[in-house]
Structure formats: C-alpha cells, structure tokens
Amino acid sequence: MTTDDGGNDAVEEAPEPPDTFEDTIWPDVNRTLTAVDVRPERSVLDLIVHIPKADVVRGLGMLKNDEALQFNYLRSLTAVDNEADGVDVVYHLYSVPNKFNLTVKTTLPNDDKVLDTATPVWQAANWLERETAEMFGVTFTGHPDPRPLLMPEDVDMSDTHPLLKSHPYAEIDILQGELLGHDRDADEGD
C-alpha cells in the first residue's frame, strides 16, 4: 500500500523524464490560465492545480468561461490547515458538459488569511465560503453575506476557529481516555 508517485522504492536507473501531464487535462488548463503562475500536481483521483492567492479568483473565472473546459459547477470549497505551512483553500471543480474534474489549491500564509470571494464566479461558493471563513478564519473579501453559517450567532467566534489544528478538543480526548481506561498513545502501534 504505497503510492507510486515520489518513487520511494525506485530502482537506480536513468532519471525519469519530467512529468508532462500529457494524459490529463493539464495542457488545456495551462493554455487557459495565461499569465497566471500555475503548478500541476497529480493525486489519486483528480489533477491538482496550484494557483497563487493573488490570481486564484481570476484563474477560476478563466477556467469557468473557457470554451474548451467550461468548469461551470463548483462541487466543494473548503480549506486544510497545514499548521506552519499556512492554510490551503481547496476548490473542487466539475465541468458538466465535458465531465472534467479539477482541484484548485491556493496557499494562504497564517498571518494573512485573506482571499477574494469566488461568489461572482459561482453562486454555490456563497455558503461554502461562509463555512470556511468561520471554521478556518479565512476572510473572503467582497463576500455578499459574511455572517457565520453553522456557528451560533450569539457567541463571538471571531478569534476561535474550530477546524484549525490549534483549536483544542482536549476535553473529549481526556474524557474518553479516562472512561476507557487506556492510554491513547500506547494504541498507536500496529
């Protein structure tokens, strides 16, 4: 159960030629995103494209409006907290006419978690951005309705964001450890 990419057990042969992503939709994506600094990456299912945060919404608009791609459906929008490496905002796009899938990622540094809103591109981003904002502390500038979505309105949650790794959930952990009477760390081994 190891992945092949990364070539961790690669036999010592001639170095592999650089991946051109010719078998994916990358050539089309690269052509569409003119004047945007993009980097492709393979994953188990879909192609991932990294776009710098300054260009991400412009890039998403280009991907949606391009004739050959037409990414007109936003499946999901969320974020991943990579602690010291900042927060990744992740867009899962789908093209209904072409049946293409694409994941767009942009990395925000921890001290500047501000990003333009994608609501002008897809209306679907509205609630998903509200959720991402309250859960990860990302500010989406220009969002039409920046209220919290799932968190209670009468509690000020502006400085605590539950899905950040720094947010504690120690109480459950301690409670379960006591009730079950075992040391969680000792369970780590196979």
Added chain:
Amino acid sequence: MVVDAPTPSEAGDFETQDLLINVGPQHPSTHGVFRMVLEIDGEVVKDLVPYIGYLHRGAEKLCENFDFRQGIGYMDRTEYLAAHNAELSYVMAVEALAEIEVPERAQWIRMILCELNRISSHFMFLGAFGVDVGVFGTPFIYAWREREAVIDLFEEISGDRMMYAYFRPGGLAWEVPVNFEERVREVLASSRQGVKDFDGLLTENEIFIARTKNVGVISAEDAIEIGMSGPSLRASGVPLDLRKTEPYMYYDQLEFEPITAEGGDVFDRYLVRLKEISQSIDLIEQCLERLEAGPIMAEKMPRMLRLPEGEAYMRTEAPRGEYGIYMVSKGGNKPHRVKVRSACLSNLQALKQMSVGQYVADAIIILGSIDIVLSEVDR
C-alpha cells in the same frame, strides 16, 4: 412561477407593511431543526433568510481524531436516512488513498445495499412530502410500511436499523445472512407494489398536481450555478448522475439511464424520486444476477490502517445528491482532514431563489421537495 394575484401593496392604494414570519427551528414542516425567516406581503413571500447550524456536531473535526475505521460511524450520523451511501464515500476515499482492491462480491453487495438505501430514503421523502402537501395519513403510512421492509432487512444484515457501520475499508464487516438474496427479492416485490400505490395515490391526483405543478421552479442553469445535485438537479433537466457520469464500483456494467424531468418544479422533483425507486429496484435485480460467492474482504488488511500521504475527493451518488468525502492524509493512522461535501447544504442554497414570489404555503412544500436531512447539512 410568480403569483398572478396582485399583492395587497400592488392592488390598493392603502398602506401596507411587510410582515416577518419565523418558521422553526422546532417546527414539524422543517424536517429537523431548520429555521427560516420569511418576509411576506399578504400571502406572497418577498424574502427568505435560512438559518442552519442547529445540528452542528463537528463531525469533520472528530474524524481527525479517530483512525480510519472509527470515522465510519460518524458518516452514518451525518446522513442518517441513507447511511450506507454515506459510509460508501468514506470507505472508498480510504480505499483510493491506500490503493486497496475490494473483492467483487463485496462490491456487488455494497451496490445492492446502497440502492436499497436509496429506496428507503425516497420512500421516506414521499411520506414526509405528502404530509407537507397536506395529505396526512395514507401516503405517510404507506411510505412507512415500505421503508420498514427495507430497514428490517438492514437490521438483519448489520444489526442496526439506521446506523449500520457495515462497510469497512477493503470490503464488508461480515458476510450477509444466507437467505440474503431471497430476502432482497421479497423487499423488492413489496417496494414495487409501494411505487404503484404511490403512483395511484399522488401522481395523477388533481389536488396534488394543483399544489405542486409550476411551483418552486428552478432552471437548469441556475441549478448548476448554485451547485445542486441529485434528484433536485435532475428534475431541472440536467442528466448528472454520478453512477453514470463517473461510474464507481460496477455501475458501468449495469444498464440504466439517469432519470430527468423538464420542468424543474416541485412536482418534477417528486416524480424523479418516484421513478428512481423503480430504477433502483431494476438495478438491484441486475446486481443480484451478477452476485457470486467469494471473499468479502480484501486480503492482508492490517489491523491498524496506515495511509500514505495524499488526498482524494471521493464522490458518490447518494439519494439526495453528491455525497463527497475530501480526505487528506499526511501518513499515519488518522486522517489529517476530512471534509464532508453535503448534497443538502448545496441544494438548500437554492431555497431562497425557489421561494421568492410564491405563496407562504408553497414555501413549505418547496422546502419539502428539496428533501433535506439537517444532520447532513450541519454535520
């Protein structure tokens, strides 16, 4: 459809004032704890503000703290009316990351159970929707009877009526009972009769049609823009069914076409679901023909799963639409991040657009026609 009748403010030269009505969070017609504030002018909805989050339990955060098998139970509790489908996305995400090959028999049984769950979930919709429309009694009890037959079968298999936790990364928890095929056929026979009953009760019922036709219309373009999925999207004429467009498991070996309707109104959303029950019955029969004896668990599964680094957004067609699991692994025995893509959350975003310009009473059936499960919306 914008209501033809003039609103009081348009009709007369008398002074009117818009009225705010609060519906929910504890209200029988909101299918759980959902609140919406309606701004009405006479009988017509001018604005609608939905409030969600009353059932937020932090399932995504909890999953980060548990290993890959423990997370299955939390998926049941997000989508409790179609727990098999919810588990499926989760275990398939783990399998994609770990590159586990699932044996054929396990795949076919998974498909049968997921389609059965679609039947039970759609019957639940039909019953609850009947109540929303105002035909309390007969359809509700009929639906409950059919759903009960499916749930009984699930109980025989997994030991639980709602929270099955029966799928595992790599296959199934244990073998199905010996009389599984016979029991499935029994349930199918009863469901087939149930569809006929509903067809007779509601589909051509004049009052039902008057209540639902041309109400809460949403166009295909708007539905895609809002990110709707499942029967609610297909009712607007978009043939987007993940079982067909991105076949997973063995759906590519089965013969079926996504069921669509043209109007995008409440009646079409009802009709698509009713037809999908028949479609699921047909799919299960095709699965039963191909079901053979064999192992139900992948070989050499470790006691503690450790996944390589990577990420996968695994999506499957649940009864309410696209149920997706975005799983990020940084190595180790716990996921780094699990995101549940809720079909109902995205579908619910369309509620305002569907309801503005409609009568207040229609706002309730529009909400019912989206078929929300609030614990999936809030997670």
